[in-house]
Amino acid sequence: MKRNGAVTPYPISGYALCNSIGMNRHEVREALHAGHAGLGPSPIELPFETVVGAVTGKLPDLPAELGPWTTRTTRIARLLLDELGPELERLREAWRPERIAVLLGTSTAGADVTEMAYRQFLSTGSLPEDYDLFKQHTYGAVLHVTRELIGAKGPAWVISTACTSSAKPLASAQRLLDADLIDAAIVGGIDTLCSMTLRGFKSLDALAVEPSRPFAADRKGLNIGEGGAFLLVEREAEPVAMLEGVGESSDAYHISAPHPEGLGARLSMGRALAQAGCSSDSIDHVNAHGTGTKLNDVSEAAAIESLLGREVPVVSTKSYTGHMLGAAGGTEAAFSVMAIAEGFVPASLRAEPLDEKISVRIATQRIDGDFKRVLSNSFAFGGNNVSVIVGAPR
Amino acid sequence: MSRPIAVLGAGAFVPGFEGLEGWAAARPDAEFENPQAALVPARQRRRASLLSKAFAEAYAGALETSQLEPSEVASVFGSALGEAATMIGLLDQMWSETAILSPMKFATSVHNAASGMISIATENRGFTTSLGADFDTPAMALMEGIGIVFAEDRPVIVCCGDESPPDQLVPDGEGWSMLAAAIALAPIDQAPSGAPRVADLAVETATIKGFGADGKLGRNPNIGLLDLVTALAQKRDGILALDRGAGRGFTIRIESENP
Numbered sequence: 001m002k003r004n005g006a007v008t009p010y011p012i013s014g015y016a017l018c019n020s021i022g023m024n025r026h027e028v029r030e031a032l033h034a035g036h037a038g039l040g041p042s043p044i045e046l047p048f049e050t051v052v053g054a055v056t057g058k059l060p061d062l063p064a065e066l067g068p069w070t071t072r073t074t075r076i077a078r079l080l081l082d083e084l085g086p087e088l089e090r091l092r093e094a095w096r097p098e099r100i101a102v103l104l105g106t107s108t109a110g111a112d113v114t115e116m117a118y119r120q121f122l123s124t125g126s127l128p129e130d131y132d133l134f135k136q137h138t139y140g141a142v143l144h145v146t147r148e149l150i151g152a153k154g155p156a157w158v159i160s161t162a163c164t165s166s167a168k169p170l171a172s173a174q175r176l177l178d179a180d181l182i183d184a185a186i187v188g189g190i191d192t193l194c195s196m197t198l199r200g201f202k203s204l205d206a207l208a209v210e211p212s213r214p215f216a217a218d219r220k221g222l223n224i225g226e227g228g229a230f231l232l233v234e235r236e237a238e239p240v241a242m243l244e245g246v247g248e249s250s251d252a253y254h255i256s257a258p259h260p261e262g263l264g265a266r267l268s269m270g271r272a273l274a275q276a277g278c279s280s281d282s283i284d285h286v287n288a289h290g291t292g293t294k295l296n297d298v299s300e301a302a303a304i305e306s307l308l309g310r311e312v313p314v315v316s317t318k319s320y321t322g323h324m325l326g327a328a329g330g331t332e333a334a335f336s337v338m339a340i341a342e343g344f345v346p347a348s349l350r351a352e353p354l355d356e357k358i359s360v361r362i363a364t365q366r367i368d369g370d371f372k373r374v375l376s377n378s379f380a381f382g383g384n385n386v387s388v389i390v391g392a393p394r
Numbered sequence: 395m396s397r398p399i400a401v402l403g404a405g406a407f408v409p410g411f412e413g414l415e416g417w418a419a420a421r422p423d424a425e426f427e428n429p430q431a432a433l434v435p436a437r438q439r440r441r442a443s444l445l446s447k448a449f450a451e452a453y454a455g456a457l458e459t460s461q462l463e464p465s466e467v468a469s470v471f472g473s474a475l476g477e478a479a480t481m482i483g484l485l486d487q488m489w490s491e492t493a494i495l496s497p498m499k500f501a502t503s504v505h506n507a508a509s510g511m512i513s514i515a516t517e518n519r520g521f522t523t524s525l526g527a528d529f530d531t532p533a534m535a536l537m538e539g540i541g542i543v544f545a546e547d548r549p550v551i552v553c554c555g556d557e558s559p560p561d562q563l564v565p566d567g568e569g570w571s572m573l574a575a576a577i578a579l580a581p582i583d584q585a586p587s588g589a590p591r592v593a594d595l596a597v598e599t600a601t602i603k604g605f606g607a608d609g610k611l612g613r614n615p616n617i618g619l620l621d622l623v624t625a626l627a628q629k630r631d632g633i634l635a636l637d638r639g640a641g642r643g644f645t646i647r648i649e650s651e652n653p
Binding site for chain 2: 007047107111114115117118119121122127133134137138139140143155156157158159160161162168172174175176178179180181195196199200201202203204205248249250251252253254255256263264267380381382383384
């Protein structure tokens, strides 16, 4: 239970996905297996060119009593909970509501609603009549809707650490289980496209005009995506995979640029390995942070090489979904579970010709096989790093 | 959570008071209207938001009183709205004719801006996080901190704060004034004997009330953490509410004197 030693692995008993390549687990699996990306024109009007990973399927409405909390974020939450219906029914029968936590991550929350409401405010002097900061913008909104829809009464918070937001709840859940404060948790996160985020990354000169090319020699930046992923972590349950370890670290270097040698990344991966109680050669696959920016891909690859060697297959699934920011870590943890459950590592798209400065093995073709242990990286503004290790059921 | 946890130190920033000590003694001082944030190097401080500076001020108080190692201690930052003022500045830029955003403002608009800034300032490569839960933010930040103390057997600083919400986004009379508060927690066996303790973070009936923060300050979503560190500074015992009626009703038990 202590940081310096291996921690108790907990079963991941279910997961749900929604993003630009699919509205559920099955659709996402088919797209990853076939190598089909979900990147296209932005549905948001922008004064520059880029492509995005937009969710294009129909999202469900909220029940009438939750109507005032309706946003794109909360509707994605409902879609994910609907997919988890049978698993949630069993979970509710197994554990008391006070022992079920809701631990989510987002970077945008309801920013998409607020930016349009504020635009109206600037032009008319008043907000839309149905705008409510606490029902539509803040973190409490998605927590309220999720708790109400599943009847959870335990701890509930949203982590917002930019691009690590939805990976860190896996660590929170692990700690609360270790500390015997909960018996089960819904973890993961949701982000939605909004104009401010797209323009913000443009201001940082980080957006690609075309579909992103993580690890490629002539990569030109990232694409922004949206969607979400929820995973169920329990004290005891029939596992799809096991949550074996989560390593967290800080670069202590720069607010928006990664450490050039990937020091923080190496620390988070090393801590995840220590928690999982496994050696570096036991990792079968890495789902990389792999944004497609010049700085990230080189420093991350250096960190992976120094800790895990050159042979482990590395993939950036952001080449399919775009960078889902606050939802990326949870989504890619779910992709890692899928690699174990479905027996394949998706191809890292558009990575060739590879950057010569990158010496790790980028999987440019799908690899079918038996994967026992997968590591997923997420790195963020503020120098915030998380590495999650999931393993095959034991 | 029923097991007790030791309190090693605390800090606060309340505009117009010199730290937690000045606030708990109800001793106003106009010199301390704005956070100094001396913990942060001048170059970073110039770029920091008011909220990040208030966080730095409260966090420094908890560091100083706890004597924890700045480069090693884990930290949990809680805020309901985070960098909302920075967001409004970006929206003003975005919906203006030029429509160009400041990259520096964008990079520091994230909820974990203070967490990142303080990890850089203290050269801390360990754990830090940033969370929100509206008016339950203090209770949930404490719960995340307690998880670290129990599961990892090590100290943590929990720091919560919000600046005034943007006037444009909240109805008249529902805003609040800024505060930040911080508390350093540790396993009992890592604390000096006699250190105050907290226990029983749960939904209970409170037996003691928050101190002297009515009106706008009392509406701040993080008033519960300020109430907690104030009660500890004033050596008051009992069950304290971690919100003032707008949250889910979480409380915590305080044991100020432990012979």
